Amino acid sequence: MSVHSPYAELLARMPIERHEIVILGSTTRYWVYGPVDAALTIVIAHGYRGEHHGLEPVIAQLPSIRWIGPDMPGFGESTPLTEVPHSIDGFAKWLTAFVDALGLTGTAVTLGHSFGTIISSKAVADGLKTPALILVNPISTSGLEGPSKTATKLTVAFYRLAGLLPDRVGEFLLKRWIVVQFMSSVLAKTKDRELRRWIHYQHHTYFNNFASRDSVVEAFEASVASDVSTYSDGITVPTLLVAAELDDITPVQAHRDLVESMTDARLELLMGVGHLIHYEVPGLAAAAIHSFLVEQGLFGDLPPEATTVQSNIESGAEPSAP
Template sequence: MDVKISGLPVHVVEHGGGIPVLALHGAGVDHREMAGALEPVFRDRPGYRRIYPDLPGMGHTPLPDWFRGSDDTLDVVLGLVDALVGDEPFAVVGHSFGAYLARAVADRRPERVAGLALICPIGEEAGDVPAHAVLHGSADAADALSPDERAQFRDYFVVQTPAMVERFREHVAPALPLVDGAGLERISGQWRLSEAPAETPPYTGPALILAGRQDGTVGYAGPWELVERYPRATFAVLDRAGHALPHEQLGLFTALVAEWLDRVHEHRTT
């Protein structure tokens, strides 16, 4: 479905009913990556309304000419929360740039955000990150992909096995031709929010921060620096995982997100 926010048709996919969980994907993909990571968590866990939007310039949500940067994207996300969730408490999960936005949502709506999960979150400043390198895989695993897809896959995954190729083909590759590359490039110079998450009071609800030990995009040291802002955060660095951590460590990801949801439920009912 499309939801009009400030005149912008935001494409949203929903599953289930119950406690709202807003899931924000990273740059260069669309809602399918977050759905592919999170739906296994909810397979045997009813009572959650999962909300998966396509962020502007990705998937089926256009990037209007009046967009200037991440402040506009955040305004759209907050408008979406108000339109779809209202005053009801909700949880928010974000991956990469989506985690940056998720932090800002918790900062702007602290009394309504019942839980916050950050997966491979980007920070305000780029810190030291490991060089991208294949940790495990076979040389011919990506041969079934197109040349463009193959390049994207090899730059994203540090575990390059046939199973990871299939996850890439199902949850990442379909979004690639839908990205408004020129539009995102136009606003990339203002990707930092004018009111940075670090400038607001700490978020005190149940939180989860996951980092990939081999993440060549944001690293793991930068995410660790967020811990002091989240006094109820579980922090985990997962080996055999890069920036594609939700795919490469799906079992641990599922278990840790499920435990976070248990804490969110406990927090809401006490």
């Protein structure tokens, strides 16, 4: 049974187009949101086992921007990479080639979420030209050093077991309802029962949309092999970190240390939320992104329907969805 999205009405006001392109052997499906003639384009790299739907609550808050949300290779509707491995380096090469193929090199802002923050950071450090970098729920240090070390070690062991078992058995384990539900329940911090119900529905609907056991395990190994700090020395563009006080994967101090080590970075810390900023407080994330873009001279005023989002950022109050 479907659960109505609290952000559906905002999203329904935006034009959305589906396209596909072959990049490094992956038939990459991607979605374009917003006006064709928008003054600013943002290209998204989503989180691990996620897909383009995940960032839609944030996208819906800023309809004057042109957003491009691909399903990364091996996830959602995109096929796996064949010319490079599903490593951070492979995904970064894919992201750079994707942006270049769309003719957006040097003009589109790059936004990464969770696992996508590592990929986008690696791509920018390796030469992807972008006017700015936005990292939502950044993996600022190794997950093995995060607040939930025991849970992380158990997760690593689980994925490695899934990778060692016969393919069908490993995939069976990875797609079990209890596995997805446990992850969703741990990460969700909101006390709103209806919002939690929708978050769980999102995870159960999209979290298992991966191409194969091998590609998803390979990508998991990549996700724990490095973090944003691994590539921060090579990032010189203005960078925004939108982080969460209660993130189970990365402690707040790691974000602060990362910002201090970078050439031009700032941290927007959202209180009372964890690793699901994009689901629980997308309005606050959008407001932080908007403020950053305005400061960089990349974006003008908020559209009328989103002005309440901006007014709530300092108070930390998430505006009600229509």
